[in-house]
């Protein structure tokens with residue numbers, strides 16, 4: 148999330164940084180959100196372009212990143228998450244095999260507006276050659292990956308993964324200590340008693356729907372960290388309790404070189420806190436908007452690290468559901484860290500929650516068919532396209548228009564696009580998820596064996612042996628130049644919740 152990323156975590160601000168969005172929940176496909184807000188966002192100066200251009204964004208569903216969009220650099224995308232019940236705990240009813248079309252789906256708009264330098268981010272329509280592809284091209288069936296395997300030849304197996312009865316049940320025992328503002332945690336160096344006061348808050352580096360993310364410094368280890376602060380009142384109001392608990396629970400379970408590491412989490416009467424490693428290079432989104440588009444080689448590097456992470460998450464039956472450049476941070480060493488697990492979910496079967504960001508939503512989510520890890524492979528196809536072209540394949544001013552385009556299966560291709568990358572994108576953006584690369588019998592292996600990745604040694608990818616195409620301009624581990632500035636005085640202390648509401652977070 149970034150500035151505009153005020154979607155799920157919208158701590159009340161008095162002005163400014165994008166969290167003052169007006170959010171109205173609606174029903175239906177998620178296009179009914181009325182969310183208007185605007186703010187100014189400044190792209191950090193040390194990325195590809197050095198100018199600190201300011202741009203104003205309007206929050207709405209969908210992001211202004213389409214071809215020919217006047218604000219092609221900006222993104223006003225929204226996260227959408229469905230929930231129907233008036234019970235704030237029932238923000239995600241996927242455990243029940245609810246008839247999907249019975250759902251009424253209040254929308255959690257996400258406002259990931261982004262700005263970037265106008266000098267470098269204009270997507271030229273001149274090199275955007277509208278060669279409308281009606282799903283298949285003549286050579287498509289002949290396309291084989293490096294191992295002579297054609298995606299469509301792979302045994303189809305929608306292999307639904309297993310959804311847990313309740314993704315939050317497992318932690319009750321361990322959580323006894325975590326219900327206070329301090330807790331003891333076993334670390335590599337022994338047991339450490341953590342306390343919120345151990346962290347000196349330095350600066351806000353990001354905002355979200357329920358709060359903000361701050362750079363802070365651990366007074367004990369002197370390490371820089373990122374502290375995500377979520378106002379409980381907002382989490383309850385937006386019925387995102389289960390999503391937030393999912394996020395914490397899943398993050399506690401996972402460890403991967405390209406996934407953000409959760410160090411500790413706690414709460415007080417007003418807020419939930421999650422402490423992460425601080426990733427000082429900023430968002431991939433910023434680099435992409437400043438560059439306009441990435442080369443095939445650069446896109447390949449980032450895609451490979453994401454494939455490695457998705458394979459890992461899916462092996463744990465975790466579906467991520469929010470893949471997009473805003474949620475990909477670049478570390479000081481140039482490697483990726485996937486952040487924001489607010490929509491991640493442990494699966495036992497399909498899930499029905501409408502969530503994600505319009506441009507990256509898979510058709511089966513729009514159609515309320517129930518979805519599984521295949522949605523992440525779809526989003527990977529969208530992401531690779533966006534990296535190579537500079538804007539997403541399905542774009543419209545309105546979310547409904549985006550959804551129509553996603554369902555139509557039509558993609559416009561640039562004439563000079565790398566044909567091998569194009570082949571992979573086509574095999575990921577397959578509407579029928581049982582035929583989508585990554586979601587068939589061989590899982591992620593089918594993606595890894597695609598010709599676009601054939602030069603890669605996947606162990607080298609995992610071990611960060613590939614040379615990163617971009618090294619962030621960072622002077623020290625606590626450098627914030629790659630993030631926007633947020634007026635700190637705008638932050639009001641979150642209201643304390645009463646004891647009854649506090650119980651919702653007993654196991655946080």
Ligand SMILES: Nc1ncnc2c1ncn2[C@@H]1O[C@H](COP(=O)(O)OP(=O)(O)OP(=O)(O)O)[C@@H](O)[C@H]1O
Pocket residue numbers: 148149152153154155156226257258259352353354355356357358360373375407423424425426427430473474476486487488489
């Ligand atoms: N570990 C981190 N290191 C550095 N910056 C971070 C880190 N985690 C998050 N950020 C910054 O804060 C922003 C918000 O974080 P995140 O997306 O996790 O919050 P969110 O509240 O879930 O957002 P949203 O409401 O869009 O879902 C990120 O986009 C990023 O710019």
